[in-house]
Amino acid sequence: MIALLLILVPMIGGIGLFFLKGEKAAKSVSLFVASVALGLMIAALTNQDPSVINFHAQWLPQLGSSFALKMDGMSKILCLLTTLAYPIIFISTSKNQYTSPNSFYGLMLLAQAGILGVFLAADGLLFYFFWELALIPVYFLCSKWGGERRISVTFKFFIYTFLGSLLMLVGLLYLYYQTPDASFSMQSLYDVKLTTGQQAWLFWLFFIAFAIKMPVFPFHTWQPDTYEESPTAVTMVLSALMVKMGLFAVVRWLIPLFPAAAVQFDNVVIGLSVIGMVYASILAMQQDDIKRLIAYSSIAHIGLMSAALFVNNESGLQGAMIQFFSHGVNVLGMWIVVDLIEQQFGTRKMSELGGLAHKAPTLSILLVVVALANVALPLTNAFIGEFLMFNGLFKFNVWYAAAGGLSIILSAVYTLRMIQKVFYGNSNSLTANATDISAAAKIGLGVIVIAIFVMGVYPKPVFALVSDTVNSLLGIYK
Amino acid sequence: MNLIIISAIWGVVMMFSGLFISSRTAAKNIALIGALLLLAGNLFDLSGEMLLNSDFKGMLLYDRFSLLFLTVAVISLIVYFLLSSKDILVVGNHPYEYFALIFFIMCGVGLVALFNNLLILFIGIEIISIPLYILTGSDKRNLKSNEAALKYFLMGSFSTGIFLLGIAFIFGATGSFSIDSLTLVPEGLLQVFLITGIVFVLIALSFKVSAAPFHFWTPDVYDGAPTVFTSFMATIVKAALFVGFLNLFLNAFAGHYEKWRLSVAIIIALTLFIGNITAVFQQSVKRMLAYSSIAQAGFMMFSVFAINDMARQGMLLYAAAYSLATIGIFSVLIKMKDFTFDGFNGFAKKQPLLAFVLTVCLLSLAGIPLTAGFFAKYFVLAAAVKTGIYLWLVIFAVVMAAISVYYYFRIIQAMYFKDGEGQDIEITPFYKGVMLTVAALIILLGVLPSSLLNWLVLY
Numbered sequence: 001m002i003a004l005l006l007i008l009v010p011m012i013g014g015i016g017l018f019f020l021k022g023e024k025a026a027k028s029v030s031l032f033v034a035s036v037a038l039g040l041m042i043a044a045l046t047n048q049d050p051s052v053i054n055f056h057a058q059w060l061p062q063l064g065s066s067f068a069l070k071m072d073g074m075s076k077i078l079c080l081l082t083t084l085a086y087p088i089i090f091i092s093t094s095k096n097q098y099t100s101p102n103s104f105y106g107l108m109l110l111a112q113a114g115i116l117g118v119f120l121a122a123d124g125l126l127f128y129f130f131w132e133l134a135l136i137p138v139y140f141l142c143s144k145w146g147g148e149r150r151i152s153v154t155f156k157f158f159i160y161t162f163l164g165s166l167l168m169l170v171g172l173l174y175l176y177y178q179t180p181d182a183s184f185s186m187q188s189l190y191d192v193k194l195t196t197g198q199q200a201w202l203f204w205l206f207f208i209a210f211a212i213k214m215p216v217f218p219f220h221t222w223q224p225d226t227y228e229e230s231p232t233a234v235t236m237v238l239s240a241l242m243v244k245m246g247l248f249a250v251v252r253w254l255i256p257l258f259p260a261a262a263v264q265f266d267n268v269v270i271g272l273s274v275i276g277m278v279y280a281s282i283l284a285m286q287q288d289d290i291k292r293l294i295a296y297s298s299i300a301h302i303g304l305m306s307a308a309l310f311v312n313n314e315s316g317l318q319g320a321m322i323q324f325f326s327h328g329v330n331v332l333g334m335w336i337v338v339d340l341i342e343q344q345f346g347t348r349k350m351s352e353l354g355g356l357a358h359k360a361p362t363l364s365i366l367l368v369v370v371a372l373a374n375v376a377l378p379l380t381n382a383f384i385g386e387f388l389m390f391n392g393l394f395k396f397n398v399w400y401a402a403a404g405g406l407s408i409i410l411s412a413v414y415t416l417r418m419i420q421k422v423f424y425g426n427s428n429s430l431t432a433n434a435t436d437i438s439a440a441a442k443i444g445l446g447v448i449v450i451a452i453f454v455m456g457v458y459p460k461p462v463f464a465l466v467s468d469t470v471n472s473l474l475g476i477y478k
Numbered sequence: 479m480n481l482i483i484i485s486a487i488w489g490v491v492m493m494f495s496g497l498f499i500s501s502r503t504a505a506k507n508i509a510l511i512g513a514l515l516l517l518a519g520n521l522f523d524l525s526g527e528m529l530l531n532s533d534f535k536g537m538l539l540y541d542r543f544s545l546l547f548l549t550v551a552v553i554s555l556i557v558y559f560l561l562s563s564k565d566i567l568v569v570g571n572h573p574y575e576y577f578a579l580i581f582f583i584m585c586g587v588g589l590v591a592l593f594n595n596l597l598i599l600f601i602g603i604e605i606i607s608i609p610l611y612i613l614t615g616s617d618k619r620n621l622k623s624n625e626a627a628l629k630y631f632l633m634g635s636f637s638t639g640i641f642l643l644g645i646a647f648i649f650g651a652t653g654s655f656s657i658d659s660l661t662l663v664p665e666g667l668l669q670v671f672l673i674t675g676i677v678f679v680l681i682a683l684s685f686k687v688s689a690a691p692f693h694f695w696t697p698d699v700y701d702g703a704p705t706v707f708t709s710f711m712a713t714i715v716k717a718a719l720f721v722g723f724l725n726l727f728l729n730a731f732a733g734h735y736e737k738w739r740l741s742v743a744i745i746i747a748l749t750l751f752i753g754n755i756t757a758v759f760q761q762s763v764k765r766m767l768a769y770s771s772i773a774q775a776g777f778m779m780f781s782v783f784a785i786n787d788m789a790r791q792g793m794l795l796y797a798a799a800y801s802l803a804t805i806g807i808f809s810v811l812i813k814m815k816d817f818t819f820d821g822f823n824g825f826a827k828k829q830p831l832l833a834f835v836l837t838v839c840l841l842s843l844a845g846i847p848l849t850a851g852f853f854a855k856y857f858v859l860a861a862a863v864k865t866g867i868y869l870w871l872v873i874f875a876v877v878m879a880a881i882s883v884y885y886y887f888r889i890i891q892a893m894y895f896k897d898g899e900g901q902d903i904e905i906t907p908f909y910k911g912v913m914l915t916v917a918a919l920i921i922l923l924g925v926l927p928s929s930l931l932n933w934l935v936l937y
Binding site for chain 2: 060061062128129132133136140143144150151155158159162163166167169170173174176177205
């Protein structure tokens with residue numbers, strides 16, 4: 001039941017916001033709705049009874065599809081990330097002005113409903129439904145409130161992902177006709193017996209859809225442009241939450257549906273991911289725009305996670321799932337800083353900034369913590385995940401681990417260079433009158449920094465949460 | 479049966495009203511009454527209460543699917559009248575005659591949906607086609623309208639000839655026009671005749687539903703005809719012809735499936751390719767919609783390709799989804815002066831509600847979930863996957879569906895994201911209400927397609 005409410009609350013809130021007038025009202029209502037969702041999520045975490053959390057209802061009986069929602073350990077992690085991220089986004093960007101704010105916040109909440117639906121759906125068709133629904137509000141958000149090149153850039157993004165999901169739909173349909181009881185339910189789909197040949201091409205139909213969403217090299221070309229052109233609040237949703245949809249779908253759908261193909265093509269997928277890691281890191285070093293830098297660094301981080309999902313050992317899978325959460329938190333922190341800088345100075349170019357550390361000490365300290373978490377320094381949350389993932393990759397093949405390790409070194413290079421250029425050195429005419437951050441931004445960043453340290457020192461609760469997903473996945477491989 | 483009788487009578491009533499009633503605007507009210515009578519008649523048909531309870535010695539077949547399709551068609555007609563009948567009045571000097579022709583076409587639609595004999599199918603198609611030639615040329619001082627009507631007439635009669643030839647071949651092979659006796663497979667040389675006949679019929683029907691490579695008349699005719707009639711012929715008429723197409727191949731030619739399925743598959747692939755790729759390059763929304771209707775025909779052809787129960791459900795949903803959305807878009811387009819994409823710039827600021835409805839319609843045509851168009855595409859594609867052959871065709875189709883997003887979304891982009899004044903158009907609150915109902919119907923079918931499909935299995 002809680003799972004249903006989790007989707008309904010932002011959906012109804014989002015639709016309701018369209019009929020609201022006034023900026024203040026839109027902001028407070030959206031924050032209220034997001035907090036209610038967070039409260040529901042906490043209720044779900046403290047509740048051990050699956051019948052209270054999960055939900056099942058008739059939807060399209062003649063198609064064998066039902067409105068089934070199920071929360072396992074990994075869904076919990078990702079739903080928690082989503083519900084936690086939204087209040088943080090709303091608080092830390094509360095100073096930003098948008099034209100027709102009620103539609104903006106309404107669409108943001110609709111996107112949340114879609115994303116949560118993806119993480120909860122336990123029915124193939126329902127999953128596909130939410131997968132698409134999460135995309136539509138984001139398309140409108142980017143095209144309406146984005147930067148100069150927004151229309152063409154988001155259009156590319158939309159068509160790319162839409163094509164991917166349609167290919168997945170064909171695969172899903174084929175799979176559906178192989179089920180003995182003509183049903184889309186997750187368990188029936190899992191139980192389908194496929195030949196190796198069938199698995200092979202179905203694997204690719206699904207994988208391309210997920211790879212575009214993540215994005216994995218060479219399907220990543222939409223990503224830097226879209227991140228750059230979107231309003232930063234939307235970029236946060238895209239990079240902290242929506243890319244996780246692709247990774248999540250690999251764990252919940254791709255590998256359990258086609259385990260033999262996942263083993264057969266593990267080298268291809270891991271190879272592509274590792275190439276993407278190194279390639280994106282090299283590109284990140286060349287960037288002057290902070291937003292593009294973070295976009296490329298995000299591709300590198302996602303590459304490591306997608307590689308770790310296919311290494312087929314406990315360490316890699318565990319690390320990847322913990323990193324789902326850590327990466328979401330860290331990248332959110334990075335975007336908040338970018339947004340603060342852009343709002344204050346009107347530029348995101350590193351070459352035009354400098355010397356902020358004197359003028360805005362709080363911002364600088366918080367950024368350094370987030371940035372160090374981004375390069376996975378010990379004691380921060382990302383260290384745990386990345387260490388485990390590299391361990392898994394190492395067990396799979398030493399050379400992949402070595403090549404991937406290169407991208408970690410490079411990530412330190414570009415992140416530290418960014419800190420240096422933006423916060424140190426001499427201040428110029430633009431940054432001379434800089435002021436420190438507002439209380440709202442402090443709250444947002446403060447929560448993130450706390451999360452970084454708590455998870456970095458005491459990751460055990462998260463391990464406990466994901467252990468059931470990891471074990472069932474390893475069981476499928478065997 | 480009721481529907482066929484009432485529409486024929488009401489066509490005559492409309493013509494005579496034109497003689498005795500001088501008020502032009504009364505025409506649309508009389509027409510609306512006729513459409514409501516059609517709906518009532520059709521609902522009686524569905525419940526088995528008929529004016530003439532006869533199948534005319536096996537000439538007609540009242541199956542649930544076809545009757546239910548007629549319900550969809552009549553509801554679309556009512557929506558069409560509510561949204562656009564004002565615009566029919568201003569096409570020319572003979573409003574009553576236009577409405578009369580539309581009712582005659584509805585009579586043909588009834589015959590095409592309910593035929594159980596090749597001759598009835600032929601007559602039905604002719605009853606549809608001839609009034610359409612007239613309607614296409616009804617803007618008689620406009621050169622483009624004249625050109626379109628002539629083209630349509632010449633090409634249309636040519637395809638009719640091929641259709642007749644096909645029927646003759648089939649008759650030669652089987653000795654009967656009745657669908658029931660066509661299912662018997664003749665031996666030896668006669669089988670060659672039958673297959674030749676099927677190929678001719680396939681070509682002629684593909685022409686009528688504007689499937690490639692027999693589609694060349696479509697853009698010119700749709701563009702040249704008065705927009706308000708384009709809306710009618712691109713939706714209700716096209717869907718009806720598809721239902722006839724499907725019924726014929728499902729009931730009569732299913733036994734020869736192996737012989738013709740590859741041809742149909744190639745026609746589908748060509749139609750999707752040409753329709754979608756050409757639509758991308760259009761500058762006029764009206765021409766884009768013409769090509770998009772070719773592209774949508776490619777998807778509807780999937781139901782002919784699959785001929786199973788899923789295909790029938792898909793056809794029904796497709797007829798509803800496609801007709802509602804296209805009628806909605808056209809009804810706005812008619813009111814605009816500028817038919818280019820740029821004409822829609824800034825439309826959302828001027829008419830937020832209409833822009834929302836148009837967006838729902840366009841999303842439905844593109845096949846985005848939560849709209850009727852998604853389930854329409856879903857069912858026809860699922861029907862094709864169910865046959866288990868030619869999976870490449872389905873994959874090709876979804877690639878084409880992704881391309882279709884390009885040109886449908888150009889209107890959405892123009893309305894919402896591009897700066898512009900937005901054209902002034904005159905609309906009444908009533909019109910807004912109807913449009914909102916259309917959007918609600920599209921979303922209802924997109925969430926619960928069973929609300930329509932359940933009627934197939936009731937009783």
